[in-house]
Amino acid sequence: MIQPPPAQPGMHEDEVDTPALILDLDAFEANLETAIRLLESTGVRLRPHAKTHKSAVIAHLQMKHGAVGQCVQKVAEAEALVWAGVPDVLVSNEVVGAAKLARLAALANVARISVCADSARQVKNLQVAAAAAEVNLGVLVEINAGGNRCGVAPGAEAVDLARQIAASQNLSFEGLQAYHGSAQHLRSPEQRRQAIAAASDSARCTIDLLLEQGLECRTIAGAGTGTFINEVESGIYNELQLGSYIFMDADYARNLDETGAPVSLFQQSLFVLTTVMSAPRTGVAVVDAGHKAAPTDSGLPLVWQRPGVEYIDASDEHGALKIAEGTQPLKEGQKIRLVPAHCDPTVDRYDWYVCVRNSRVECLWPITARGAMT
Amino acid sequence: MIQPPPAQPGMHEDEVDTPALILDLDAFEANLETAIRLLESTGVRLRPHAKTHKSAVIAHLQMKHGAVGQCVQKVAEAEALVWAGVPDVLVSNEVVGAAKLARLAALANVARISVCADSARQVKNLQVAAAAAEVNLGVLVEINAGGNRCGVAPGAEAVDLARQIAASQNLSFEGLQAYHGSAQHLRSPEQRRQAIAAASDSARCTIDLLLEQGLECRTIAGAGTGTFINEVESGIYNELQLGSYIFMDADYARNLDETGAPVSLFQQSLFVLTTVMSAPRTGVAVVDAGHKAAPTDSGLPLVWQRPGVEYIDASDEHGALKIAEGTQPLKEGQKIRLVPAHCDPTVDRYDWYVCVRNSRVECLWPITARGAMT
Numbered sequence: 001m002i003q004p005p006p007a008q009p010g011m012h013e014d015e016v017d018t019p020a021l022i023l024d025l026d027a028f029e030a031n032l033e034t035a036i037r038l039l040e041s042t043g044v045r046l047r048p049h050a051k052t053h054k055s056a057v058i059a060h061l062q063m064k065h066g067a068v069g070q071c072v073q074k075v076a077e078a079e080a081l082v083w084a085g086v087p088d089v090l091v092s093n094e095v096v097g098a099a100k101l102a103r104l105a106a107l108a109n110v111a112r113i114s115v116c117a118d119s120a121r122q123v124k125n126l127q128v129a130a131a132a133a134e135v136n137l138g139v140l141v142e143i144n145a146g147g148n149r150c151g152v153a154p155g156a157e158a159v160d161l162a163r164q165i166a167a168s169q170n171l172s173f174e175g176l177q178a179y180h181g182s183a184q185h186l187r188s189p190e191q192r193r194q195a196i197a198a199a200s201d202s203a204r205c206t207i208d209l210l211l212e213q214g215l216e217c218r219t220i221a222g223a224g225t226g227t228f229i230n231e232v233e234s235g236i237y238n239e240l241q242l243g244s245y246i247f248m249d250a251d252y253a254r255n256l257d258e259t260g261a262p263v264s265l266f267q268q269s270l271f272v273l274t275t276v277m278s279a280p281r282t283g284v285a286v287v288d289a290g291h292k293a294a295p296t297d298s299g300l301p302l303v304w305q306r307p308g309v310e311y312i313d314a315s316d317e318h319g320a321l322k323i324a325e326g327t328q329p330l331k332e333g334q335k336i337r338l339v340p341a342h343c344d345p346t347v348d349r350y351d352w353y354v355c356v357r358n359s360r361v362e363c364l365w366p367i368t369a370r371g372a373m374t
Numbered sequence: 375m376i377q378p379p380p381a382q383p384g385m386h387e388d389e390v391d392t393p394a395l396i397l398d399l400d401a402f403e404a405n406l407e408t409a410i411r412l413l414e415s416t417g418v419r420l421r422p423h424a425k426t427h428k429s430a431v432i433a434h435l436q437m438k439h440g441a442v443g444q445c446v447q448k449v450a451e452a453e454a455l456v457w458a459g460v461p462d463v464l465v466s467n468e469v470v471g472a473a474k475l476a477r478l479a480a481l482a483n484v485a486r487i488s489v490c491a492d493s494a495r496q497v498k499n500l501q502v503a504a505a506a507a508e509v510n511l512g513v514l515v516e517i518n519a520g521g522n523r524c525g526v527a528p529g530a531e532a533v534d535l536a537r538q539i540a541a542s543q544n545l546s547f548e549g550l551q552a553y554h555g556s557a558q559h560l561r562s563p564e565q566r567r568q569a570i571a572a573a574s575d576s577a578r579c580t581i582d583l584l585l586e587q588g589l590e591c592r593t594i595a596g597a598g599t600g601t602f603i604n605e606v607e608s609g610i611y612n613e614l615q616l617g618s619y620i621f622m623d624a625d626y627a628r629n630l631d632e633t634g635a636p637v638s639l640f641q642q643s644l645f646v647l648t649t650v651m652s653a654p655r656t657g658v659a660v661v662d663a664g665h666k667a668a669p670t671d672s673g674l675p676l677v678w679q680r681p682g683v684e685y686i687d688a689s690d691e692h693g694a695l696k697i698a699e700g701t702q703p704l705k706e707g708q709k710i711r712l713v714p715a716h717c718d719p720t721v722d723r724y725d726w727y728v729c730v731r732n733s734r735v736e737c738l739w740p741i742t743a744r745g746a747m748t
Contacts, residue, residue: 001376001454001740001742001743001744001745001746002375002376002745003450003745003746003747003748006748017473017474017748018471018748019748020748051690051691073690073691074691076377080375093651093691094651094652095651096649096650096651096652096662096706096707097391097392097649097707099391100391118652118654119652119653119654119706121706122706144654144655148655148658149652149660149689149692149694150651150652150654150660150692151652151654152654181689275470275471276470277467277468277469277470277524278468278470278492278493278523278524278525279493280492280493280518280526281518281522284522286523286524288470288747291669291671291719292718292719292722292747293747295665295669295671295719296670296671297665297669297670297671297688314671315523315555316447316718317425317447317448317467317747318523318524320523332470332493332495332496333470333471344666344690345665345666345669345690348666348723349722349745349747350745351745366375368375369375370375370745371375371376371377371723371724371725371744372375372377373377373393373662373663373666373667373691373723374377374380374391374392374393374394
C-alpha cells in the first residue's frame with residue numbers, strides 16, 4: 001500500500017503530519033543552479049544519480065537544468081524513470097539474471113539505455129537479451145577505480161571486455177565507469193584529491209590501451225558529490241554522477257575544505273520532520289522518528305538549528321533527544337527538523353516529498369522509485 | 375508506487391528475483407506453535423507486535439493461533455490492520471497531534487482500540503478526540519520500566535494519570551504498559567532476569583498504589599522476544615507483546631541461554647535472498663543487497679549456511695562478501711540467503727513476503743503496513 005501524503009499544499013509546515021520528508025525548495029533549487037554554475041565551461045557533462053532522489057519529477061528538473069540524463073543502480077529504478085518519460089538512463093551497475101536483463105532490454109524500445117559490465121559472462125548475457133528484444137544497449141566497462149567493490153582491474157582486462165562489447169552485434173562500447181565511491185566520504189581535501197588522482201591514472205592507462213586497439217571512449221564516468229571537483233580537474237572524466245548534491249546530509253557535512261571548515265558548496269534541503277511525542281523527564285524529549293524514519297547506516301541524524309538539543313539514540317519508531325541544561329525545554333507536539341545522516345536510504349523510506357517554501361507546503365512529489373530494489 | 379512481486383507461486387526459490395524477502399513457512403509456523411506451547415497454562419495472554427511483520431495476513435494467523443489481538447506503534451499501522459479486519463489493536467505508544475488522534479478515534483467505530491499515554495495533556499487530548507468521534511478508547515498508562523524512553527515514573531505519577539483516565543467520559547483505564555525494550559538485547563540470561571525483575575517491581579508497586587485508589591489493572595503489558603520468559607515468571611505481567619519471535623534475526627541470535635549457547639527457542643524464518651552480481655577478484659563476491667535491502671542499524675546481515683562466506687560491508691545497493699581461502703568460489707548469478715541483522719526495519723523495506731516451503735514459492739503476502747510511519 002502507498003501511504004497517503006502527510007500534508008496538503010497551502011498548509012504551514014507545523015501542520016504537516018509526521019514523520020515526513022521535507023524538501024526545502026529554495027535550497028534545492030539553489031543546489032541545482034550551483035551544480036550548473038560549477039560545471040559550465042568545463043565541458044564535463046552531468047548525469048545525476050537517481051538512486052538518491054528516486055523521483056521522476058526531480059529527474060526532469062535536473063535535465064531542465066542541463067543534465068544529459070540519469071543514472072540508476074537498479075533496473076526497477078530505470079523502469080520508474082523511463083515509464084515517466086526520462087529519455088536517457090544509465091544503469092551504473094552490473095545487471096545479472098535473465099528476468100532483469102529482459103526488463104532492461106525492453107526499456108531500450110522507449111529510451112536510450114546503457115549499463116555497466118565487469119565480466120565476459122555479463123556481456124554475453126547482455127547481447128542475448130538485447131538481440132531477443134531487437135534493441136541496442138550502450139555498455140560501459142566498469143573498472144575498479146580504487147573502491148574495491150565491483151569492476152575489472154584497469155588495463156588489459158578492461159580492454160578484453162571492451163573488445164567483446166564492440167564485437168557484440170546489439171551492444172555499443174560506450175566507455176569506462178570509473179566510480180570511486182568510498183573516496184566521496186574521505187574527510188580531508190588532500191585525501192580526496194589523492195584518491196581521485198589514482199582513479200584518474202587507472203582510467204587514463206586503460207584509455208590509452210583501448211586507443212591502441214582502435215576503441216574510443218565516448219564516456220569516462222564517475223564522481224559523486226564529495227569529489228566531483230577532483231574528477232573535473234583530472235581532465236579525464238567527462239560525465240559526472242553526483243547524487244546527494246541536491247539534498248546533502250549529515251555525513252557529507254563532515255567533509256572538510258582546504259581551510260578545515262565543512263565544505264559548503266551545497267545547501268541542506270532535505271529534512272525529516274518529526275514531532276515531540278513525549279517529554280517524560282527533565283533534559284529528555286522523545287520524537288516520533290526512529291531509524292525506520294531516518295536510517296542510521298551513516299550515524300544518527302542531526303537536529304536542525306536548535307542549539308542545545310541533540311539526537312542521541314534511535315530505536316525503531318522513537319528518537320531520543322538530549323536537551324542541554326539551560327536550553328528551553330521541548331514541549332509535546334512541537335515539530336522539529338532533523339538532518340538525515342544519509343540522504344539516499346532516508347528518501348527510500350517515504351512515498352512523498354513534502355515540498356516547502358518559506359515554511360508553507362507548496363506541492364507534494366511522489367517518490368516514484370521508492371523500494372525499487374530489483 | 376508498489377513494487378511488483380519478485381516471484382510467482384510454484385517457482386523454485388532460485389528463480390525468485392532479488393533482493394527479495396523470503397519467509398520460510400515451515401520455520402514460521404513452528405514459531406507460531408512454539409509461542410502457544412510456551413504460554414499455554416500460564417494464563418498470560420499474547421498480543422504480538424505488528425511493528426515487526428506489518429502484515430494483516432500474519433496478524434490473522436497469530437490470532438488463529440491464540441493471540442488476543444495485535445500491538446502497533448503507529449496509527450497508520452493500526453489503520454492497515456483494522457481496515458483488513460483485525461478486531462482488537464493496541465497502539466503501544468503515545469499518540470500526539472489532533473490529526474492522528476482523530477484517525478485513531480475513528481478506528482474505534484470498527485474495532486476495539488486502546489492506546490498508551492504518559493502525560494496529562496495526552497489524556498486530555500485523547501478524551502477530546504474520543505468524545506468528538508463518540509467512541510470509547512482503552513488507555514494504558516506507560517511507566518518507565520527501565521528503558522528510559524517514554525513513560526512516567528512508576529508510583530504516584532502513574533496513579534495520577536490513571537485517575538485522570540478513569541474520570542474521562544470516553545476513556546477506560548486499562549492498566550499499565552511496562553515495556554523494557556533495551557532488556558530484550560542484553561546478552562546473558564542473568565542480565566535479562568535482573569532487568570525484568572526491576573521492571574516487575576516498578577509495575578507491582580504501581581499496581582498496589584492503584585488498588586488503594588480503587589483502580590484495577592485489567593492489563594499489565596510488556597515483554598518482547600528476548601525476555602518474555604522472565605515476564606511470565608514475574609507473575610505480574612499478563613499480556614505479552616512479542617514481535618520478532620515469528621522471524622528472528624542476527625541480533626536476537628546473539629542472546630545467550632544459561633549454558634552460554636545462543637537461545638534457540640525460535641527458528642530463523644526470515645531471509646533476504648540476494649544474487650551474486652559480480653565476482654571481480656579472488657576471495658570477493660558482490661551481492662545485490664546493500665543496506666537499502668538489509669538495514670544495518672543492528673550490524674551486518676549474516677550469510678545463511680555457507681561456511682567460509684562472510685558479509686563484510688554494506689553500501690546502498692551492494693553487499694561485499696569475503697570468501698575464505700579453500701572455500702568454493704561464488705559464481706555470478708548464484709542466489710544466497712542472508713539473515714537480516716534486525717527483522718523489523720528489514721520487513722519495512724519490502725512490499726511482499728515471498729513465502730517458501732521446501733524451496734518452492736507457495737504464496738505471496740503483501741506487507742500491508744509497509745512504510746506506515748504516521
